[in-house]
Amino acid sequence: MVEAINHTLHEEMARDERVMVFGEDVAVNGGVFRATEGLIDAFGPDRVVDMPLAEAVIVGASVGLAAAGLVPVAEIQFLGFSYQAMHQLVGQVARLRSRTQGRFDAPITVRAPFGGGVRTPELHSESLESQYANCPGLKIAAPATAADAKGLLAAAIRDPDPVLFLEPLRGYRMIRGPVPEDDHVVPLGRSRQARSGTDLVIVAWSYQAELACRAADRLAADGLSVGVLDLRSIVPLDVDGLAEAVSSVGRAIVVQEAPETCGFASEIIATINDHCFYDLEAPVERVSGFDVPYPVGLLEDFYVPDVDRIVAAARRTLAMAP
Amino acid sequence: MLTTTPEAEPDDAELVDILERMVAGQVYSTRCFNLQRQGRMGTMAPIDGSEALVAGAASALDPTTDWVFPQYREQFALGRFGDEVIDRVVLYNIGHPAGGHYAEHLRVFPHQISLACQIPHAVGMAWGMKVTGEPGCVATFFGDGSSSEGDFYEAANLAGVLDAPVIFVLVNNGWAISTPTAAQTGAESFAAKAHAFGFPGMQVDGRDPLAVRAAVFEARERAVGGRGPMLIEAVTVRHGPHTTADDPTKYRSADELARARDDEPIRRFAAQLTERGLWSEERQREVEAAADARFDLAWDRSQEAAATLDPATALFEHVYAEPTARMQRQRGELRAHLDAMANGAANGSAAG
Ligand SMILES: Cc1ncc(C[n+]2csc(CCOP(=O)(O)OP(=O)(O)O)c2C)c(N)n1
Ligand SMILES: [Mg+2]
Numbered sequence: 001m002v003e004a005i006n007h008t009l010h011e012e013m014a015r016d017e018r019v020m021v022f023g024e025d026v027a028v029n030g031g032v033f034r035a036t037e038g039l040i041d042a043f044g045p046d047r048v049v050d051m052p053l054a055e056a057v058i059v060g061a062s063v064g065l066a067a068a069g070l071v072p073v074a075e076i077q078f079l080g081f082s083y084q085a086m087h088q089l090v091g092q093v094a095r096l097r098s099r100t101q102g103r104f105d106a107p108i109t110v111r112a113p114f115g116g117g118v119r120t121p122e123l124h125s126e127s128l129e130s131q132y133a134n135c136p137g138l139k140i141a142a143p144a145t146a147a148d149a150k151g152l153l154a155a156a157i158r159d160p161d162p163v164l165f166l167e168p169l170r171g172y173r174m175i176r177g178p179v180p181e182d183d184h185v186v187p188l189g190r191s192r193q194a195r196s197g198t199d200l201v202i203v204a205w206s207y208q209a210e211l212a213c214r215a216a217d218r219l220a221a222d223g224l225s226v227g228v229l230d231l232r233s234i235v236p237l238d239v240d241g242l243a244e245a246v247s248s249v250g251r252a253i254v255v256q257e258a259p260e261t262c263g264f265a266s267e268i269i270a271t272i273n274d275h276c277f278y279d280l281e282a283p284v285e286r287v288s289g290f291d292v293p294y295p296v297g298l299l300e301d302f303y304v305p306d307v308d309r310i311v312a313a314a315r316r317t318l319a320m321a322p
Numbered sequence: 323m324l325t326t327t328p329e330a331e332p333d334d335a336e337l338v339d340i341l342e343r344m345v346a347g348q349v350y351s352t353r354c355f356n357l358q359r360q361g362r363m364g365t366m367a368p369i370d371g372s373e374a375l376v377a378g379a380a381s382a383l384d385p386t387t388d389w390v391f392p393q394y395r396e397q398f399a400l401g402r403f404g405d406e407v408i409d410r411v412v413l414y415n416i417g418h419p420a421g422g423h424y425a426e427h428l429r430v431f432p433h434q435i436s437l438a439c440q441i442p443h444a445v446g447m448a449w450g451m452k453v454t455g456e457p458g459c460v461a462t463f464f465g466d467g468s469s470s471e472g473d474f475y476e477a478a479n480l481a482g483v484l485d486a487p488v489i490f491v492l493v494n495n496g497w498a499i500s501t502p503t504a505a506q507t508g509a510e511s512f513a514a515k516a517h518a519f520g521f522p523g524m525q526v527d528g529r530d531p532l533a534v535r536a537a538v539f540e541a542r543e544r545a546v547g548g549r550g551p552m553l554i555e556a557v558t559v560r561h562g563p564h565t566t567a568d569d570p571t572k573y574r575s576a577d578e579l580a581r582a583r584d585d586e587p588i589r590r591f592a593a594q595l596t597e598r599g600l601w602s603e604e605r606q607r608e609v610e611a612a613a614d615a616r617f618d619l620a621w622d623r624s625q626e627a628a629a630t631l632d633p634a635t636a637l638f639e640h641v642y643a644e645p646t647a648r649m650q651r652q653r654g655e656l657r658a659h660l661d662a663m664a665n666g667a668a669n670g671s672a673a674g
Contacts, residue, residue, distance in 0.1 A: 020453070046453055052483055057442040057476035064391075064446020067431075069454060072446075088473075091436050092443070099432055101423035102640045137641055160643040189646070236646040 002172040004146040004179045005035045005111075008153045009073070011183075013043050016071060019157060022049035023058055023075030023111075032077060033113060033172050055085035062108045063092055072108045073157060079114035079166065080123035093162045094137030105160040106137075109153075113169040115207055115257050116304050119297045125169070126294050127258040129205075132164050133235050133267065139188055141233040142166040144209035146177040148232055151186030159188065168207035175210060189236035193245070197227030200251040200318055202310065203242065203268055205231040208255040215310035226314060234264050242268065243275035250281035250322070253313045255305055260288040282320035287313045328382045330539060332532070336381060338600050339402070340531050342609050343377035344588050347399030349613035350408055353621075354398075354415050358566040363415045369398040370562035371495050371529070374587035376400060378531030379461060379491055379556075382538035387458030391431045391444035393493070396463045404428040405616070412620040418627055419636055438464055438471035441490070445477045448488035448545075459487040459545035461538065467498020469515075470506050478553070482519040485550035489541040490516075492553060493528065495560040500573040516553035528556030529587040561586050634660060 013019045021039055023031075027050040030037030040048040051058050055076055062072040076082045082089065089110060096106040116125030132140055141156055141163055143149040149167070156163035168175065194209055195216045202212040209230035216226040229245040231238065246252045252272060254265035265286040272284055287305045295303050332340070347369050357363040369376070376399035383390070385403045392400065397411045407430060414421025414433055422432035434440035444462035451458060468474065469492055481488050492512050496503055509515055516523025524540075526533040534556050541552035561582035563570045570579060595601035634657040638649050645653065 052476070052480055054476035054479065056473050057445065057480045060439065060442025060473060060477065061446030061449060061480065063443040064448070064460075065450040065453075066446075067443070068447050068450025068456070070450050087436060088439065088442060092439050097642070098419075098640050099422040100640075101419055103423055103426070105643065139642070237648065239647060 001143075001146045001149045001167070001175040002033055002035050004149040005153060005167060006037055007179065008150045009036060009039060010042060012073075012154060012157045013039060013047065016157075017047075018069065018071040019073060020047050020049065020065065020070050021073045021075070022051050024051055024053055024077045026050060026075050031075065033169075035111070035167070035172075036075065055081055056088050059085035059093060059110060060088040062110070063088070063096055063106070066096070066106050066108050067104050071157065074108070074110050076110060076112040078120075078124045078169075079112040079128055080126040082110075082112055082128065089162075089164070090132070090135045090138070094135050096137075097161065098137055106162040107158075107160050108162040109156045109159075109165055110162070111153075111165045111167060113167045113172065115168050115170055116294060116300055117170045117207075119300065120169070122296070123294075125300075127256065127289070129166060129234060130258055130262060130264040130267070133264055137162065138235065139163045139233065140166065140235045141188055142168075142206040143232060144168070144171070144175070144194070144204075144206055144230045146175060146179050147184070148186055148192070148230075150179050151184045152188065152232060154183075154185045155188055158185065163188070166206060171207045171210065175207070186232065188233040189238055190232065191238040191241035191245070192230045192232055194228040194230045195226065197225040198249055199225045200253065200314055201227040201229050201245045201249050202253055202255060202314065203229045203231065203245070204255040205234060208257060208305065211305065211307055212255055212310060214307045215314060218307065218311055219314055224314075224318060237267075237271065239271060239275065242271060246272050246276045246284075247279040250279050251317050251320075253285045253287060253310070253317050255287045255310055257289050257304055259291045260286055261291050263288055281322035282317050285313045285317050327384050328539060328542070332381060332535065334598075334600055337595060337598075340377045340381050340535070341588070341591050341595055341601060343380065343399050343401045344373040344531065344591065345606060345609045346401055346613035346616070347373045347376065348588055349610055350398045350411065350617055353614070353617045354412070355566060358415075364417050365565050365567050366415045367395045367565045368562050369395055371558045371560045371582070371586065372396060372493060373399050374531040374591060375491070375493060375528040375534045375556040375558060376463070377402070378534030379463075379538045381531070382535045382542055383461055384458060385429060387456070388542070389429045389431070389444070389447055389458070389460045391440040391447070391460065391462040392434065393437070393440065393464050393468065394433045394435060395493075397430075397433065400430060403430050408616060409620045409623055412617075412624045413627060416624050416628060418624060418631065419640075420627055437468040438473035440464065441468075441473050441477040442480075445481045445484075445486050445488055448481065448486035448551075449484055452484070452486060457546065459489060459542055461489040461491055463491045463493055465498060466492065466494040466496070466503050466506055466512060467501060469512055478516075478519045478551070481551040482521050485548065487545035487548070488551045489538060489545060490551060490553040491538070492555045494555050494557045495528075496558075497560050497564065499564045499568065500570075511555060513553060513555035519551075519553075521551045521553065523553040523555065525555045525557060528558035529585065529590060531587070531591055558587070559585070
């Protein structure tokens with residue numbers, strides 16, 4: 001997936017000379033995960049910039065750059081450190097269009113890896129997407145495949161509104177797959193049916209959609225027909241796609257890595273209630289992290305939802321009498 | 323609007339223009355203050371004490387190439403950047419969303435309430451102008467209190483790294499609400515902080531518009547000449563309450579306030595220009611009357627805009643380029659609810 005991101009950044013910078021990439025260690029080093037490798041050689045130090053270690057101004061300067069007519073693509077090295085920029089991202093970037101009543105667009109993309117499972121130090125693994133989903137003005141994309149990483153990143157960079165582009169840290173190298181060579185844009189707000197199934201649907205995004213597919217494959221071995229709906233972007237949310245996927249089978253579970261309380265899964269279930277209540281044959285279960293701080297390495301595997309927990313939740317939900 | 327590139331030495335017309343902007347700023351601010359007292363406006367922050375430093379700084383900037391990123395107190399005296407600035411200020415203070423919409427030709431960012439957040443924006447704009455090769459520079463205003471925020475340090479540091487064409491105007495008016503500057507920093511001055519960022523800092527008398535003008539002129543020469551930023555600490559005293567919601571007698575002595583009021587900038591500069599034969603009491607009354615009339619116009623415009631404000635449209639407009647499906651549903655529900663209330667029968671509405 002990281003190659004798909006890198007390739008897309010190259011393409012977008014070549015396509016539009018207003019695009020600038022900046023962040024900590026993104027230029028000479030090519031990013032700590034190599035997502036921005038080679039950009040400085042191709043596009044030079046004016047457009048690919050190593051920034052001082054200061055998240056608030058990395059995000060905050062994007063406002064001025066955008067107002068000056070540029071298309072900023074800022075990188076936050078790990079989403080856990082976006083707290084240092086939250087007042088700029090939420091209070092300023094997301095509100096720029098609104099507070100200037102349309103004088104300024106905010107064609108700003110903020111990329112950040114997130115999610116756990118790779119034994120990082122503290123605050124490198126947090127899944128904060130629901131915190132940002134509560135911030136009108138911001139869009140949030142979270143691809144689960146290499147092809148979508150390309151299509152959604154291209155859409156994010158071309159979008160006149162700010163997009164928080166969440167990259168699954170665990171998926172950078174683990175998620176592999178074909179990537180369209182030509183211009184490929186996946187509009188935000190359209191979910192993807194990753195697996196089709198008639199008994200239950202697993203709703204997920206980012207790396208959890210990948211895990212959900214593995215869970216579905218395992219359940220298929222037992223003759224259970226389980227679908228996977230990959231949301232791709234949580235803001236805007238594909239409400240119609242979600243409602244259709246859940247109503248057509250009547251049973252669903254939602255997977256997220258964030259803590260259970262007020263996670264985006266809760267929003268999904270509330271939306272399912274709004275649209276699918278009379279089609280449901282069982283309550284919708286959440287498979288989540290727990291309501292504890294993201295744990296240290298030895299405890300990580302007990303916190304992050306894995307295929308076993310997803311399969312168990314699916315079996316419970318399938319066993320419920322209608 | 324004077325649109326020429328500023329000259330090093332202001333001529334007589336320019337001197338008079340500066341004082342007129344100061345007087346207009348005070349008139350506008352007082353009108354807003356009184357309207358708030360009458361319950362016709364929201365909380366506002368009077369310009370008291372900042373008239374000279376704003377008008378002086380603006381007179382050293384070119385409104386056709388330079389940008390201003392203000393906090394919330396300066397706008398009243400920013401007339402040089404466009405006569406319509408006061409229209410926006412009035413709209414802003416009555417709580418109309420258009421208060422943040424400055425027309426395309428006004429190189430002014432709207433009020434910033436989240437203190438110091440405008441400083442990274444200003445540096446980003448200056449950086450962008452440098453990248454795109456646009457002429458001009460950026461000036462940002464922020465208070466002594468705001469200078470304690472991390473955003474100031476992050477932004478000033480980046481500006482130093484990039485040699486961005488930006489002028490930091492730090493308005494040291496002695497107070498951040500009730501907190502005196504002594505509680506704000508242990509540095510010998512606010513200007514001294516520039517040293518650590520790698521660019522010059524300068525302390526000037528913020529009640530003397532010509533001192534501020536000279537400093538900003540020098541800073542602008544540096545900025546547009548590619549020599550990077552400068553920090554100007556404009557020292558003044560806030561000679562009134564922090565905002566309409568503040569009671570300064572709780573933390574300032576009557577004496578100190580009276581002394582500050584005695585040395586307010588307009589009287590001082592008016593005396594100077596009177597001595598040079600450029601100003602008179604009569605002239606002052608004319609300028610005040612003109613400002614009153616301009617304010618009346620802004621007020622009338624704001625009332626018209628308020629009367630035609632459609633909440634179900636305005637709430638959902640300009641959040642995204644296109645409202646999401648969910649917002650469209652919410653907008654429809656709000657409209658249906660308002661219609662039902664207007665018809666005297668509140669209906670429930672289906673969620674979607
Ligand atoms: C980030 C933030 N913290 C607190 C406040 C509340 N507040 C509003 S004005 C103010 C004092 C600002 O002082 P200063 O920066 O010196 O500007 P001045 O009002 O003196 O012009 C405070 C604390 C705020 N608006 N934003
Ligand atoms: Mg102050």
